[in-house]
Amino acid sequence: MEVNVAGTTIFYPSTSPFNEDHILPLSHLDNDRNLAVTFRYLRVYAATNINNPTADPFQVITSVLSPTLVDYYPLTGSLRRRTDGRLELHCAAGDGLPVVRASVDCTLESVGYLNDPSADWIEKLAPNPDHDSSLETPAMLQVTVFSCGGFVLGTALHHAMCDGMGATLFFNSMAELARGETRIKVKPVWDRTTLLGPRNPPIVEFPMEEVLCLDKEFSPYAAEDEPVIRQCFEVKEKWLDLLKAFLVQQSGSNYTSFEALGAFLWRARVKASRIAGDEKVKYVYATNIRRTVQPPLPFGYWGNGCVPIFAQAIAKEILEKPIWETAELIKKSKGSITNEYVRSFVDFQEVNYEKGITGGKEVSGFTDWRHLGHSSVDFGWGGPLTVFPISRYIIGSPEPTFFLPYSAAKDGFKVMVHLKKSAIPAFKDEMEKLSTQHFN
Known part of the structure; x- marks a missing residue:
């Protein structure tokens, strides 16, 4: 073309x-x-x-x-x-x-x-x-x-x-x-700098070192040893409803679409990528803190207003434990979304910036674009039929996953994943389980 x-x-x-x-x-x-x-x-x-x-x-x-x-x-x-x-x-x-x-x-x-x-x-x-x-x-x-x-x-x-x-x-x-x-x-x-500047003196009360790494020699976006492929998968609302019902049956707890599908995709990614069982793996997502931070940011604030939130586990635990436990990890991570977390994250950046702050290795990034307003931008032709990224380096993950909106006329939404070429066949097999309700 x-x-x-x-x-x-x-x-x-x-x-x-x-x-x-x-x-x-x-x-x-x-x-x-x-x-x-x-x-x-x-x-x-x-x-x-x-x-x-x-x-x-x-x-x-x-x-x-x-x-x-x-x-x-x-x-x-x-x-x-x-x-x-x-x-x-x-x-x-x-x-x-x-x-x-x-x-x-x-x-x-x-x-x-x-x-x-x-x-x-x-x-x-x-x-x-x-x-x-x-x-x-x-x-x-x-x-x-x-x-x-x-x-x-x-x-x-x-x-x-x-x-x-x-x-x-x-x-x-x-x-x-x-x-x-x-x-x-x-x-x-x-x-x-006034609205999101560090405190004086900086105070890191949240244990940021548990989820962030200090290594200025490490780059999460360094060249990979094999090509990374971009693939899209459809997710029908029916499939997602059945997955959430399965998790309720197994755990007795309710999970959001982001928690349930995130757990399913994280496990599929770890399995398809053949990550060593004793390797620490992380699930990271950016969360909007415009209303969380105190005082709240003005409505017209257009700088970066999100911070990364992490869930982490050992790879074999993701593969061997029931999927609801992975969903629970993601759910519990939301408890970090507080004003203190934001202020500690900013202060941690102030104190340690020159040391090189990253999420470390084996970080799976997840970003939900369905509610960011991307689809509302109307120049006179109506909202866009399709919105999607063509970049992939984001929130410290070289292989992120995006939840993307369909047009209003279509059922469900799209999931765009980035994976090494060798992992794509196995990941497709895992995605088949979503449509056929094989969640174990």
């Missing part, structure tokens, strides 16, 4: 947002070493603009980008490292945000609306800056129009700038203007 790139245009704030060049500090959550990556993802839109059937997606999106950048001007800045290794944002007059214009000579229907994002060519639907470029230009967009008139909005955004919810505030602001609003509804709030 050929993606034809017409060119790249730089877009600037429509009016000058500041009088002097300046530096904006980032929070310790923004500076988490595990987030020192550019995250790339796609939104896929149908062909018909409800109010203007002949509208050009590139023109519509870029026409509202400049006014939105007046409030979100930090997206035009450059990330630079301080002497202590932490990032800060340099904002200068004349900086802008690049947007790539591209096209594909086929219909979205012919490629299944990208519901199965395993094809290599989809990597070309979003900008892919190298390491240095991603710091100099931390935000880039791409609009790729298909022959049917449908299009894909590709994003490449350095994770130090914001998380998924923060990025959605930006895109929803653009979308509001595209649908005819005269001003954005939610003003962005930057005040990152």
Whole structure:
């Protein structure tokens, strides 16, 4: 499949947002070493603009980008490292945000609306800056129009700038203007070091060393010894209901979809990857702390507002014990989601940043995108038909799993996994058990 790139245009704030060049500090959550990556993802839109059937997606999106950048001007800045290794944002007059214009000579229907994002060519639907470029230009967009008139909005955004919810505030602001609003509804709030800065002095009351490792020589995102494959699986609500009913029968306790399915997938991953039985394995997920932290973060806060939460066990325990016990581990980990955990995590970053903080080895990352608002971004074509990541390094896991929303017309949701090529056949066998209700 050929993606034809017409060119790249730089877009600037429509009016000058500041009088002097300046530096904006980032929070310790923004500076988490595990987030020192550019995250790339796609939104896929149908062909018909409800109010203007002949509208050009590139023109519509870029026409509202400049006014939105007046409030979100930090997206035009450059990330630079301080002497202590932490990032800060340099904002200068004349900086802008690049947007790539591209096209594909086929219909979205012919490629299944990208519901199965395993094809290599989809990597070309979003900008892919190298390491240095991603710091100099931390935000880039791409609009790729298909022959049917449908299009894909590709994003490449350095994770130090914001998380998924923060990025959605930006895109929803653009979308509001595209649908005819005269001003954005939610003003962005930057005040990152005040709202999420360390205490003075730092106080690490939660035992962070039980789940985090200090080793500046270790990188969770180092090159793997074999290819990592991206695969999507469907999860029907019926299958999930039966799994949760099975867990109730076995344990007498109720579990959420995230806990139940997470336990099933974690066990399947450990088994398929043939991890040594005595190896410590971790289940990590990012949880939104905007309302957890005290005082709560303002609604317009668009920096990183999530912290990693861990469950851990020995590999053979995951494989040999009843699956409800794994679900219980995940359930109990939610008890960590407190203001004290957040403050201790920030203070731990303050005290130990230069030592290199990671989750260690054999970390399975799980991220639920179903409720982040990704699907609500409507530029006039309705919400996206499909939303999915094409990056995989996140929360210290080189092989993460994403829970992704289907369109409203479809039952259930999608699970996107990343696994080493040799583990894929065995993992598929495990996923068959979900649809056939073989949960033991």
